[in-house]
Amino acid sequence: MSTMELDPQHERGKADTGQRSWSLVARSGLNNKRIPNSMPRQDEYGEKERLEYTTIWEETDVAHKLVARKAAAILQCATYTEAVYFEFRKQDFKHYTDAFALVSKEIGPLKGVRRVTRYSYQTSSTLMVEFQFQDPAHRAKAISKGFVFNNIQYKGTPANDGITDKLVRVTLSQLPYFLPDSTMVKELLDGLRRYGKVCQIKKITNRGYFEGDAVVLMDIKPVEGITWQPLARKLYLEPWDMEVTAAFRGAPPICYGCRDLLRLSGIGTH
Known part of the structure; x- marks a missing residue:
């Protein structure tokens, strides 16, 4: 400038x-x-x-990146590379295991499943679930095609998508x-x-x-x-x-008295 x-x-x-x-x-x-x-x-x-x-x-894939990062933040541990995440509205199920059965029916047999949001300390209106499928083709189907439920299109998010x-x-x-x-x-x-x-x-x-x-x-x-x-x-x-x-998170602090950036001493320019 x-x-x-x-x-x-x-x-x-x-x-x-x-x-x-x-x-x-x-x-x-x-x-x-x-x-x-x-x-x-x-x-x-x-x-x-x-x-x-x-x-x-x-971006077209930003939603997937945010879901994967949210799951990683909740779990606070390394995620399984074969896993796929789905995030649903909690109100659409009487019990969270109904979501397990839905994905198994719509996509294919499961190798394993766990509810991610059970590990969160914050209340949420969403239900995030981590799935692993017996057949790799079903994993690909979950990500590329997904399914429609209650007039909402759902597609799976691969674990580690955008984590870096x-x-x-x-x-x-x-x-x-x-x-x-x-x-x-x-x-x-x-x-x-x-x-x-x-x-x-x-x-x-x-x-x-x-x-x-x-x-x-x-x-x-x-x-x-x-x-x-x-x-x-x-x-x-x-x-x-x-x-x-x-x-933004990590931005330099501001003196709320004079609205100036704080110096290293922690004192603004009053």
């Missing part, structure tokens, strides 16, 4: 209509290193906000709030390509209104021949020529 002085007034030599480009609006505050607040969970009266997360783009990926959820704020989804997707894919591989984009709305917040799932696993830029609290996005606020 250029080190030239960013003067928000420099465009007004043309016809001053009182309007400024969005990049100019954003760039006018680049020298300020303070981190603005992200979208709060409660309003100023303490009422819980009604936030909705809508997927506007994702280094997935990070990045919450972005101060995005252009007036763009159509198609443009937002195109320009986020372009702007974030220097930081890693984008796997999924979800926009956040509050009571149906989009204010420029989104959650992006990124794979920052090292790739031969490519050097990713490290994630930071402010990310420069080239399509808009602007920096946006970012939050």
